[in-house]
Amino acid sequence: MTRTPALCVSNVSLSYGARRALDDVSFALDRGRFCALLGPNGAGKSTLFSLLTRLLVTREGRIEVAGFDLARDPRAALARIGVVFQQPTLDLDTTVMRNMRYFAALHGMAGREATARIDAALERLNMRERAGEKVRALNGGHRRRMEIARALIHAPEVLLLDEPTVGLDTAARRSITAHVHDLAAEGLSVLWATHLVDEIEPSDEVVVLHRGRVLRQASAAEIAGEGDLIDAFIEMTGGNDEAAA
Numbered sequence: 001m002t003r004t005p006a007l008c009v010s011n012v013s014l015s016y017g018a019r020r021a022l023d024d025v026s027f028a029l030d031r032g033r034f035c036a037l038l039g040p041n042g043a044g045k046s047t048l049f050s051l052l053t054r055l056l057v058t059r060e061g062r063i064e065v066a067g068f069d070l071a072r073d074p075r076a077a078l079a080r081i082g083v084v085f086q087q088p089t090l091d092l093d094t095t096v097m098r099n100m101r102y103f104a105a106l107h108g109m110a111g112r113e114a115t116a117r118i119d120a121a122l123e124r125l126n127m128r129e130r131a132g133e134k135v136r137a138l139n140g141g142h143r144r145r146m147e148i149a150r151a152l153i154h155a156p157e158v159l160l161l162d163e164p165t166v167g168l169d170t171a172a173r174r175s176i177t178a179h180v181h182d183l184a185a186e187g188l189s190v191l192w193a194t195h196l197v198d199e200i201e202p203s204d205e206v207v208v209l210h211r212g213r214v215l216r217q218a219s220a221a222e223i224a225g226e227g228d229l230i231d232a233f234i235e236m237t238g239g240n241d242e243a244a245a
């Protein structure tokens, strides 16, 4: 028996006026996998994330989360998704704990249940000892970790992250990337949008998106072949990217 994929995107297209931002995009994310959505700037990654989170809707194609159709059963589908958007959405002048409690409340959780969920989520990101600090006092890497912990409060099956390391220094970038790979190893299904090849491990799944189209889905090792992933990526996309930055 085959398991329902964590995420299944089938023949999805979206245009902004005359501009075709996504063109017949299809891919599937298996459960418990780290999948990089790899594409140069303008490939359509953020547009796809907007569709996956229903900030945008399209009539062209179908999206399923853990078997739930996002258009027909949005409540069930969205309940299974945790999201970290590219732009931080933190209240800087409250503590980590108050931020987390606020989000738990949005998911209908309070009291002991909320406390247990928040503790577990912060623990997974090594952030428990920071619970009493104001967000403003945290460095960029810890703020991002807090956002990831926040996205896990409701125990989603799929975690979506849109270029989550933008603006972070090398050490913080490496730490966040490692933390999220650990989450996938624990069973979470992860879709990680990036244009940075060095955030991807050989065993990761990769969906290469370019000019709104999926060029390939395979493991990073398969795509790299005998060479490096970055060379394969540049060859596929024509090199109009700062992939090595």
Ligand SMILES: Nc1ncnc2c1ncn2[C@@H]1O[C@H](COP(=O)(O)OP(=O)(O)OP(=O)(O)O)[C@@H](O)[C@H]1O
Pocket: 016, 019, 020, 021, 039, 040, 041, 042, 043, 044, 045, 046, 047, 048, 195
């Ligand atoms: N609101 C919009 N109106 C018109 N065109 C848009 C809009 N948003 C995005 N686009 C265009 O759609 C295409 C895909 O953009 P998108 O932001 O999804 O790409 P991306 O891969 O996320 O790029 P980046 O890494 O720069 O965020 C680009 O050509 C972009 O200029």
